[in-house]
Amino acid sequence: MRALVVDDEAPARAKLVRLLRDDGRFELAGEAGDGIAAVAQIEAARPDLLLLDIQMPGLTGFEVLRAVGAAACPKVIFSTAHDRYALEAFEAHAADYLLKPYDADRFRIALDKALVQLRAGAGEVARLEALLARYPGSHGRYLERLIVKRDDGWVPVPLDRVRRLSAEGKQVRVFAAGGEHVIRDSLGELEARLDPARFVRVHRGDIVSVAAVVRVDALFHGDAVAELDDGSSVVVSRTHRDAFFARWRGG
Amino acid sequence: MTWTWPRFDRRTALVMFGAFLAFGLLQGNTVWLAMQADGELAAWAHPYLWEVTGALSAFVWSWIPCATAKNAPRPAGRWPRFLAIHGAGYAMYAVLHTATMLGSRVALYRGLGWGAYGYGGTAFRLPMEWHKDVLAYLLLAVGYGLITSWLAGQRRALHDARIATELRDAQLRALVGQLNPHFLFNALNTISAVMYVDLARTDRLLADLGELLRAGLTGDAGPTWSLAAERAHTEHFLAVMLARFGDRLSVAWAVDADASATQVPRFTLQLLVENAIKHNQDARGPLAIAISARRAVGRVEVEVVDNGRGFGASPAAGPGTGLATLRRALELCHGPTTTLELDRAPAGGARVRLSVPVERAA
Numbered sequence: 001m002r003a004l005v006v007d008d009e010a011p012a013r014a015k016l017v018r019l020l021r022d023d024g025r026f027e028l029a030g031e032a033g034d035g036i037a038a039v040a041q042i043e044a045a046r047p048d049l050l051l052l053d054i055q056m057p058g059l060t061g062f063e064v065l066r067a068v069g070a071a072a073c074p075k076v077i078f079s080t081a082h083d084r085y086a087l088e089a090f091e092a093h094a095a096d097y098l099l100k101p102y103d104a105d106r107f108r109i110a111l112d113k114a115l116v117q118l119r120a121g122a123g124e125v126a127r128l129e130a131l132l133a134r135y136p137g138s139h140g141r142y143l144e145r146l147i148v149k150r151d152d153g154w155v156p157v158p159l160d161r162v163r164r165l166s167a168e169g170k171q172v173r174v175f176a177a178g179g180e181h182v183i184r185d186s187l188g189e190l191e192a193r194l195d196p197a198r199f200v201r202v203h204r205g206d207i208v209s210v211a212a213v214v215r216v217d218a219l220f221h222g223d224a225v226a227e228l229d230d231g232s233s234v235v236v237s238r239t240h241r242d243a244f245f246a247r248w249r250g251g
Numbered sequence: 252m253t254w255t256w257p258r259f260d261r262r263t264a265l266v267m268f269g270a271f272l273a274f275g276l277l278q279g280n281t282v283w284l285a286m287q288a289d290g291e292l293a294a295w296a297h298p299y300l301w302e303v304t305g306a307l308s309a310f311v312w313s314w315i316p317c318a319t320a321k322n323a324p325r326p327a328g329r330w331p332r333f334l335a336i337h338g339a340g341y342a343m344y345a346v347l348h349t350a351t352m353l354g355s356r357v358a359l360y361r362g363l364g365w366g367a368y369g370y371g372g373t374a375f376r377l378p379m380e381w382h383k384d385v386l387a388y389l390l391l392a393v394g395y396g397l398i399t400s401w402l403a404g405q406r407r408a409l410h411d412a413r414i415a416t417e418l419r420d421a422q423l424r425a426l427v428g429q430l431n432p433h434f435l436f437n438a439l440n441t442i443s444a445v446m447y448v449d450l451a452r453t454d455r456l457l458a459d460l461g462e463l464l465r466a467g468l469t470g471d472a473g474p475t476w477s478l479a480a481e482r483a484h485t486e487h488f489l490a491v492m493l494a495r496f497g498d499r500l501s502v503a504w505a506v507d508a509d510a511s512a513t514q515v516p517r518f519t520l521q522l523l524v525e526n527a528i529k530h531n532q533d534a535r536g537p538l539a540i541a542i543s544a545r546r547a548v549g550r551v552e553v554e555v556v557d558n559g560r561g562f563g564a565s566p567a568a569g570p571g572t573g574l575a576t577l578r579r580a581l582e583l584c585h586g587p588t589t590t591l592e593l594d595r596a597p598a599g600g601a602r603v604r605l606s607v608p609v610e611r612a613a
Contacts (some may be wrong), residue, residue, distance in 0.1 A: 008532075009437070009495045015444035034535050057535045081436035100440035 001118065002029035004045060006038040006064070007053035007079065012100070016051050016079075019107045025115060035059025039067045039154050047074050049114055051098075054080045059154060062086075062132060063147045067154045069184060070128040075118050077110045089131050133189060142195035146174060148181035157181065159198070163212040163228050165190060167205040175232070200247045202226060202236040210247050257317045257395070268310055275299075275306030300359060308351035309387055315344040316391035324396050337392070345384040349377060418474045418583055431525075438491045445494060456494055459487040466517070475584050478544055478551065479511040485520040485542075492528060498537060500528065505543040513544075513551040513609055516580035522573050523555040523603050530601070531559035550606050557600040562593055581605065 003026040005016045013031050020026050029047035032038040036058035042050065050073070054061040061080075065073055078097040080086050090097045096110050117124070145156040161177040167187040174181040183190075191199070191207055201207050208226060215227040222238035236244050259267075279299035286298060319340035326333040353370065360368040370376055438460055446453040466484050482504065489502050502524075524540060531538050544553045574593070581589040585607045596602040 008499075009441065010497045011441045011444035011494060012437075014448070015440070018444075018447060036535070055532065057533050060533070081440060082433040100436050101443045102440075103443075 001025065001048045001115070002027045002045070003049040003051060004029045004032065004038070004041055004047035004074070005051050006032045006035075006056070006061070007051075008033055008056040009053075012053065012079075016107075019104055020051075022104065023108060023111055025111060033057075035061070035064045035067075036153055036155075038064045042068050042072075042074065048118055050074045050076045052076055052078050054078060054083055054086050059147060059156060063145075063156065065128065066132055067147045067149070070125045070132065073124070073128055075114050075124065076128070077114055133192065142198075143193045146181075146183060148174060148183055150181075159194070159209075160211075162199075163209050163230060164232070164234060165199070165207040175230075197247065197250075200240075200244050202234055202240050202244050204237070206234050208234055213248055216245075216248070254322055257314065257321045257399075259314075267313065268307075271306045271310035271313070272303065275303035278302035278306065294365070297365075301356065304355045304359065305352050308348050308355065311351055312344050312347045313391050315340055315347070316388050317395040320392040320395040321399070324400075340392075341385065341388045344388050345381045348384055348387075349380045352380070414583055417579065434491075434525075437495060441491070441495045452494070456491060459490040462487045463491070474580065475514040475516050477511060478506065478513045478515050478553070481515050481517065481520050482506055482511075482542075484518070485524055488521050489524065492524075496528075496538075501537065501539045503539070503541045505541070505545075507545045509546045510544040510551045510553075513607060514584070515553070515607060516577065516584050519577060519580075519605070520553070520555065522577055526573060526603075527555065527557040527559060527601060531557065534559060546609075547606070550608055552604065552606045554602065554604050556596045556598075556602045558596070558598055559600045561595050561599060561601045581607065 003020055005013050005020070005028065007013045007016065010033070013033070017028060017031065020028055026049060029045045030041050032041050034057040038052070038056075039059065041047075042064070052061045052064065056064075059067060061078060065076065076096075078086065078090060079100060079102075080097065081100040087097075096113050098106065098110055143159060145158045146162065147154055148157050157174065157176050157178065162174055163177070164175040165187060166173045166175070168182065170184075170186065171182050172185050172187055172190055174183060187205065187207060191201060194207065198210055199207050200210055208228065212228045212230075213226045214229050216236065217225050217227075219225060219235075222241060224236040224241055225233050226236050226244075227233045276299065279302040282298035282302060283295060319336050323333045323336040353368075356370075357368045360366060438456075442453055442456050442460070445456060462484070466487075489500075493500055493502070520542060524542070527540050528538065539558045541556045542554070543556075544551055574591070578591050581591055588608055590604075590606045592604045594602050594604075
């Protein structure tokens with residue numbers, strides 16, 4: 001069994017590495033000092049266990065898991081010093097976590113649990129997905145950015161640069177100020193994690209940023225067309241029209 | 252010195268009117284009783300009309316001694332100005348008061364059908380009125396001065412009490428920020444890691460953490476301390492941060508010796524440094540912070556510059572309570588001449604500049 005240690009603070013990594021070595025049940029698969037390096041190492045080294053810090057440069061711990069995808073994730077033990085939203089998510093989904101500072105006994109208990117689950121081969125995908133859905137960001141209830149894959153790796157796209165999100169099969173196409181991206185997610189799940197004051201569903205297949213809408217024209221049958229600030233336009237369907245106008249006027 | 256007019260609200264004017272009227276009626280009584288004693292059996296209403304017109308004429312022109320008292324409350328080494336203002340004020344008051352009084356009496360006598368108003372020999376009556384007006388003028392001017400200075404004292408006391416409350420409040424909030432749980436728990440975790448490799452360093456880190464906690468827990472200390480003390484405090488904070496972040500953080504200090512004694516609100520630099528780290532913690536590049544303080548004419552200018560993302564783009568952006576609290580604390584401790592400016596550093600990061608007067612405001 002192999003474990004990957006992810007934490008942006010070198011002393012915190014050193015502590016985890018030492019505790020792993022003293023325990024002896026896991027081999028060290030590697031160390032990563034930020035979220036982007038963590039994703040690369042998870043995909044390259046395929047560890048069985050992830051010791052994952054939450055607040056890190058590049059990507060947060062949760063964004064690392066979203067980037068890797070719940071299905072491809074190793075077993076995770078989270079570690080954090082203080083994050084109210086993370087603790088709520090952990091408690092709700094019985095994930096194991098270490099609260100800094102922790103001692104060797106507490107660390108061993110976490111490893112015991114992880115080993116039991118790894119040996120049982122219990123699939124954790126559903127639980128991890130539920131956890132990710134519940135925890136959007138460390139600063140509030142809603143997502144602050146999306147994590148997209150580019151040729152050079154995973155990068156965060158701040159949501160204030162996103163104009164529109166469109167369903168495209170089992171993926172979502174993101175129209176942002178910096179270009180278009182495709183993310184592995186469903187529009188419905190994404191909608192639940194977006195701030196409803198900023199993003200509103202206008203059609204079965206489209207969510208738009210309220211701030212990006214510059215003009216709305218009525219069509220026949222109660223539908224309408226919203227023009228966005230990049231010149232593109234999107235249909236506002238009759239069923240979503242009232243909710244859309246309430247947000248657009250309110251904002 | 253510019254001339255300013257006294258302002259009276261409606262309530263004050265009504266109270267003054269009532270007081271003058273009551274005084275007039277009382278005087279009317281006195282004169283009527285005196286006339287009774289002397290066996291003068293003139294119509295009883297006459298003394299009341301005389302005295303009430305006298306008092307109300309005094310009321311109408313009472314703003315003159317108020318205005319002169321407001322603009323020349325004391326000689327203050329400029330006797331000619333003081334005497335000129337009050338001399339002119341008295342002359343104006345005496346002439347206008349007497350004229351109004353006599354005019355209204357003549358008009359009222361005619362209006363009430365009492366015949367002509369007999370005033371007597373003006374060569375004696377007018378000087379008599381003007382003598383009485385010296386007393387009235389002095390009473391009004393001195394009374395105005397006493398009442399306004401008493402009210403100003405009340406306002407100042409209220410203001411001081413409010414400032415004391417707000418300072419305590421600001422201190423309390425600084426204290427809460429001081430014990431940021433995220434910082435504290437991460438610091439403890441760092442120490443629990445470092446102790447296995449370097450006991451001497453662990454010792455130093457524990458001492459740094461101890462000093463930080465002590466500074467936050469000392470409740471009876473004043474809201475400000477010297478820039479040197481603030482630097483020492485911030486260096487304890489940075490020692491813990493440097494242990495956590497290693498090469499990813501570097502700090503350069505440039506505090507002029509003649510700026511070190513200046514008083515600043517406690518935790519000013521710590522707050523600015525903490526902000527710089529917090530808002531760039533998710534960036535992968537190393538963060539460099541430069542803190543400088545130098546003496547200018549009558550002021551000390553403090554600058555905290557980083558090479559991070561600058562203002563406005565942080566995913567950790569909160570409601571800005573830290574900076575708002577600091578701004579308030581600066582105003583309360585140093586008065587409105589303090590400035591706190593946020594902008595973009597020439598190299599692209601965030602820059603915070605604050606300028607405080609060297610003499611600490613009372």
